[in-house]
Structure formats: C-alpha cells, structure tokens
Amino acid sequence: MYADRLAKLHASPNQGVIVLAGGGASALAQLLGASGASGTLLEASVPYSASALKDFLGQAPLSSVSAETARSMAAVAFQRANDLDPHAAERNFGLSITAALTTNRARRGADRAYIALHCQQVSYLRSIEFTKPEHKGEDEAPPATRDQQEAVLCHEILGLLSQHMEIEWPAAEFSVVYESRTDWVQAPLDWQQVMVKAKNSNQSGSASNCLFPGAFNPVHQGHLLMKTVAEQLTGLTVDFELSIHNVDKPCLDYFSIKDRTQQLRAHGNTVLTNAPTFIEKARIFPHATFVIGIDTLLRIDQSQYYGSDSRRDAALAELTALGIQFLVFGRLNEGAFLGLDQVEISAGLAARCKMVPEAIFRQDISSTTLRANAAQAADTTRPGRL
Structure with a gap:
C-alpha cells in the first residue's frame, strides 16, 4: 500500500x-x-x-x-x-x-x-x-x-x-x-541557532546584568512579584532567561518556546538560551546577578549535578571567578519558610548570595501545582469511556 x-x-x-x-x-x-x-x-x-x-x-x-x-x-x-x-x-x-x-x-x-x-x-x-x-x-x-x-x-x-x-x-x-x-x-532563525547550539548563538535577545532563569510553565503571580522585588532591591532591570534544555525537565520544542515567550512578553524581556546549568549561564553572562529560589540554590550546591564533588567545587570556584551573584527567594517547605538560615551550603556559594527577607516576599505557589491542577481539571471534563 x-x-x-x-x-x-x-x-x-x-x-x-x-x-x-x-x-x-x-x-x-x-x-x-x-x-x-x-x-x-x-x-x-x-x-x-x-x-x-x-x-x-x-x-x-x-x-x-x-x-x-x-x-x-x-x-x-x-x-x-x-x-x-x-x-x-x-x-x-x-x-x-x-x-x-x-x-x-x-x-x-x-x-x-x-x-x-x-x-x-x-x-x-x-x-x-x-x-x-x-x-x-x-x-x-x-x-x-x-x-x-x-x-x-x-x-x-x-x-x-x-x-x-x-x-x-x-x-x-x-x-x-x-x-x-x-x-x-x-521557528525563526535565532531560535534554530540556539536549539542546535550553533556557533556564537547561545542566546537570543539582549540581556541585562540581572536575569531570572526559569521554566515558567506557566508564568504565575509569584514569578512576577519576584521580578518586581528583585528590581527594587538591585536597581537593575530583570530579564527572564528561558533555557531550551533543563537539568531536571524535558527539553523544549517550539510550541513551548512560543507559548512561554508570549506569556512573558507583557512582563519584560526574555532571553532564550541553551544553557541548562548555572556554570553555562555564567559563561554567557559573566558578572550577572541571577534571581533564584532557595530550592534552585540547593541544587547548585549538590554534587550529583556535576558528577563528582571535585567538579562541583571547580564549578563553584568558576562562578566566583566570573563574578556571579545570587538573589535568593525563600519558599514554604513542610509548613515552614525555608531561607538561607535554615539550609547548609558551601561557604563559597553562600558568600555569593543575598537572601530576600520573608517580610518582603512570601508566595506559596508553584508552577508544578498549577500544572497538576490544570491537568486534573482537564481530566474531569473529558468524556467518560462508554
């Protein structure tokens, strides 16, 4: 046939x-x-x-x-x-x-x-x-x-x-x-170049010295408030950074890139990269301040993401040499607010961090919860099997 x-x-x-x-x-x-x-x-x-x-x-x-x-x-x-x-x-x-x-x-x-x-x-x-x-x-x-x-x-x-x-x-x-x-x-040409890591095309769009990395799936009020607070504390314009690859999640296709950049467009500039790890981001954006949550900070300090303790230590040393700073937002964990004082991280990494006080920011919401709720709602509206 x-x-x-x-x-x-x-x-x-x-x-x-x-x-x-x-x-x-x-x-x-x-x-x-x-x-x-x-x-x-x-x-x-x-x-x-x-x-x-x-x-x-x-x-x-x-x-x-x-x-x-x-x-x-x-x-x-x-x-x-x-x-x-x-x-x-x-x-x-x-x-x-x-x-x-x-x-x-x-x-x-x-x-x-x-x-x-x-x-x-x-x-x-x-x-x-x-x-x-x-x-x-x-x-x-x-x-x-x-x-x-x-x-x-x-x-x-x-x-x-x-x-x-x-x-x-x-x-x-x-x-x-x-x-x-x-x-x-x-896909436009610049997206294609970032997708396959073509030479000199690790990013799409210009970036400020303060970046907010994330999957933004979906964008929610917690993200927007973090951006506002970060701009107030740093005096810098905060750009969103969306990576095609993510350490813990599937890579993005063009439907996802289009959807998420459209969601973010009304709230600021978005830079598209193919840099799943922070050492890769730091090499593209030296001397930048990254806006992150406390859970992301803990992952940066975990050797499992580097392959060994020695590789982690080398990466953290390179972050310091590249002048990277982290503005860290706490979050709710098992009913209690989790901040820098409640976690143990490498001294060198801690020295690169500034904690946003709970009194300034407290949003107990996550994209994961929103996606799960949306999926459950879609399932309940799907016709039942005959």
Whole structure:
C-alpha cells in the first residue's frame, strides 16, 4: 500500500529517532520493512511503562497520553538524533507517538493519539481522536477494534513524516470514524541557532546584568512579584532567561518556546538560551546577578549535578571567578519558610548570595501545582469511556 511512498521517504536526506508508546508499532514496521530504512531511522525506542517513560523524559509526565507529553518525547528524540549524528542537525528529526487505543481495561476518556515531530526548523503536532457512538443501535457499526485504530495511526504517522519531507501522501478511507488536526510552529532563525547550539548563538535577545532563569510553565503571580522585588532591591532591570534544555525537565520544542515567550512578553524581556546549568549561564553572562529560589540554590550546591564533588567545587570556584551573584527567594517547605538560615551550603556559594527577607516576599505557589491542577481539571471534563 505504501511501497512507493516509503521508497521516497527513505530516499530523503532526513533522518531521525522514533519513540512510541501505546501505539504506532505498525508504522515503525512499515518503515523497517522497506529497503533503505537505515538511511532514515537512526534509532527507535518504546518506553511503554510509566517508569520507562519517566526515564526517557527525565521526569514523570502529568499524563502519559497528551499533546505536551508527545511534544516532549519528540524534543528528546531530536536531541538524541543530534547526539548520534551531531554533524547533521539540519537534517535530523525526532518523531514520537503516544496513544490510548481501545482496550479491555476500564479507562476514562476517548481513544486518542498524539503524533509529534520536532526538528531544527519546525515543530509539528498531529492530534487524533476516535469517535464513539453514544448509543449502540441495531444498525450501527460495532466499536472500532485496536487493529482498525492502529491502521489509522500508521497512516497518520507516515503522513506527518511525509509532510515534513515534502512528499505527497495519499488520502485514505477507513471504516473508523476519527478526527485529525495538525498544528505547527515554524521557528525563526535565532531560535534554530540556539536549539542546535550553533556557533556564537547561545542566546537570543539582549540581556541585562540581572536575569531570572526559569521554566515558567506557566508564568504565575509569584514569578512576577519576584521580578518586581528583585528590581527594587538591585536597581537593575530583570530579564527572564528561558533555557531550551533543563537539568531536571524535558527539553523544549517550539510550541513551548512560543507559548512561554508570549506569556512573558507583557512582563519584560526574555532571553532564550541553551544553557541548562548555572556554570553555562555564567559563561554567557559573566558578572550577572541571577534571581533564584532557595530550592534552585540547593541544587547548585549538590554534587550529583556535576558528577563528582571535585567538579562541583571547580564549578563553584568558576562562578566566583566570573563574578556571579545570587538573589535568593525563600519558599514554604513542610509548613515552614525555608531561607538561607535554615539550609547548609558551601561557604563559597553562600558568600555569593543575598537572601530576600520573608517580610518582603512570601508566595506559596508553584508552577508544578498549577500544572497538576490544570491537568486534573482537564481530566474531569473529558468524556467518560462508554
């Protein structure tokens, strides 16, 4: 059915890593079964269990089957492709599939799938939802089988890959009723350069001497108040710093970058970097003051993020040599306010810190809590399984 199109796919210079969970195995089989697959597929991975997906992403997603999870999987797959062939970043892609297809287990929500593709130039998301009849009558077709849904998913996966490679993909008719929608974000050149760490492009946008690093997912009033207080205490304009890579979280795709920079735009300048650690940030912004929370400060002092105590000590010494300062905000921890007086950190790091008193700032809110609440609200409004 797909032989001639698969030949064109494999003749394309594009290559990548495919990761799938919950569906899409037939598309992978189609790709592998056609001659020339080694020119397209660098690696394939199936992190099916919750623990495997957590290991692949670097953290447990709020939902295994969601648009955000699929996009994060594709972004990680793209970075893996660049690790495997770092000289072909402009041709590499990461393709992901996460699906909840028909099953013999009780499950909330419609049968659905998300297909994401991320590369240097663009991020795609294809959302698929299978429609189920509200009432089964004598003349109505039975519910779709898993094989029927998998056939649809195979067609849509190969279709999205063909769209990316600018190869015409034929329409097809299926007995399964479903809806498919494709969205994409085309990246400006400066984002692309930061994404692949092109020479002299570790940042996008000019920066002040005071930066507020964060994931900002989402931006909340605590962030904005921290920025205001930091500007009052330092007398400097505070710029937001958003890194594509994060030590503890999945890397960002262009949907995430667009969403978060748009959220931040009304509140100040945002600098986009590819600097997940503070030593990398410090090398880009020497003599800067970084606005951070106490939990971030504790991570800066932990040797696990450096690989050894000696590497941590060397990094902290370099932060001092680069003239880095930290303006530290406390936060609630197990019912008590946590500040510099309540933690133990290296003396050299403590000397680079100034604590914001609790009397000036106290906001017991986090982006993690807001995301969890939003996910729970979305789950309760999703139609139940028939």
